[in-house]
Amino acid sequence: MKLSQIGEFGLIDLIRKRFPATDKNLLVGIGDDAAVIKITPERFLIFTTDTLREGVHFDLTYYSHQQVGWKAMAANLSDVAAMGGIPTFGLVSLGLPKNKKTEDVLRIYQGMFGLAKRFGCKLCGGDLFLSSEIVITLTLLGEVEPEFLVRRSGAKPGDLICVTGDLGQSQAGLEIIKNKKSSKPSWLKKHLQPLPRVNEARKLAKTLTLTSMIDISDGLSSDLYHIAEESKVGALIFAQEIPIGRSLLRMASVLRKSPLDLASRSGEEYELLFTIPKTQKEKLQLLKRKTPGLKITLIGEIKEKKEGLKILDSKGKLKKLKKSGYSHF
């Protein structure tokens, strides 16, 4: 069977079954945003990797070299954040064409280093190789205390489903670029230079009892499916609660597309999707009042597995939640 038939997630499932990783110190393996290794009883190590490849994940007709480096770093920092941790060190493996200008390579590093520095993360080495396109594989380490570690697998029926920020701008920005529609530079920022929610994730993990968390990299609906699969639960989403900003409304009208559809399938948002027990609702309200810069929206409720994943649309109709999102193969 070819990869185009089995698909990316089918292949991951197969690898997971055939080559399981078990170790008494491996607390989280394949199936989460990052692996987690017990170093001491008080300190866990987060270990994650993510690749951006020219022509697949980005295109230099609309990305600057600095933005490419930034985005590769953002995707990895976001995975550390989704575990409740703090990024510490990183390695970069960089594939480069022979005719690439040295200055452009340094701009890629500037993008990576600049963003990493904001969060106290240090790049400490790596590997360079010849490639016909730019390929950036970043691997980050992070740390998390046992009490703040959040997995995808702890959501329970009755838990509230929350999301940070506004959704949809990343995908809308990409479609505007690709269709060469007119746009404001600020509309494209979420796609080209997203800011990972490292500080916000940490604040959430320290303030609330989070039962699960994931960063929105595949899209709200896909990533909710990941939580549901790992937690063995179902979910109900209220379509009208999905946070849509004013910019997205304008972008959607330029694209002549549904803002809600854009918001639920937009990947590379790097917002946080998380669940909390109902008893944490007051604490959540208090946190929101105390930190006005941090937008958190309650968008649904975790259900029993047998109920599946559903969405209540604006007309009060209950539908199956479409599992949208990107498969590489």
Add this chain to the structure above:
Amino acid sequence: MKLSQIGEFGLIDLIRKRFPATDKNLLVGIGDDAAVIKITPERFLIFTTDTLREGVHFDLTYYSHQQVGWKAMAANLSDVAAMGGIPTFGLVSLGLPKNKKTEDVLRIYQGMFGLAKRFGCKLCGGDLFLSSEIVITLTLLGEVEPEFLVRRSGAKPGDLICVTGDLGQSQAGLEIIKNKKSSKPSWLKKHLQPLPRVNEARKLAKTLTLTSMIDISDGLSSDLYHIAEESKVGALIFAQEIPIGRSLLRMASVLRKSPLDLASRSGEEYELLFTIPKTQKEKLQLLKRKTPGLKITLIGEIKEKKEGLKILDSKGKLKKLKKSGYSHF
């Protein structure tokens, strides 16, 4: 300036200067086989990454998919070994063409997992992406106690230069394959399926006082240059002492090339090149007697930096040691 003008090592130097990584817990950064991070006063973390790309590092006309996975793992395990450490966990980022057969992908994993397992190393996650060629980036973690950590930077004038195993077979094997010369399967094994010296490195680090160590991945002369640069020393190599096996003599005669030349520029050997103080010579002899399976050859002596890197040839003539080896750009 283009990468083809500045070259791989020129680019690394530039990145190192422009983006230095400093942190009180970062004990070893860019410029060694791996980064080393202090986790506790008694335990240091080794962190290393290495990429193999189809068409650059290997070719499926002579590699099986399993061998590709094996070799990617071997290169990374060898870097952990060169620091004196034990490999623990790994992540793999794998780029694959859409039309690749699922069974071939599983064979790559088999190669990686099989070799990792021999050394107790567990693969615990990663990333998959679409690519026109196979690209494998492996990142490994390892552990090393402070007393066994070996860097490239500690060699001192007067130290003895030693190497494990026999050299030259990897390069000779590659040239035989590429020139379609007839060969025995055993001749190609060192190139296609090298066994990293993880256990040997550990034994050396535990038994001797090693002042520096590196794995031979670029070639004996290139890797000796790396030690000399990091240690700020010179070196003298005795050409007649470079360990050349009987197979290499036969392979060299098939290729009509000098065995000594092959042995000194052959990369991807994954043998260990290390230095010890002269006072350790007796301990070394004792170790060799006690472990007959472990071939160690004394090939030269560390000199003052001003003396440069020289080789005494078989006719007693002193020459500059050529810095051979591969540059990606």
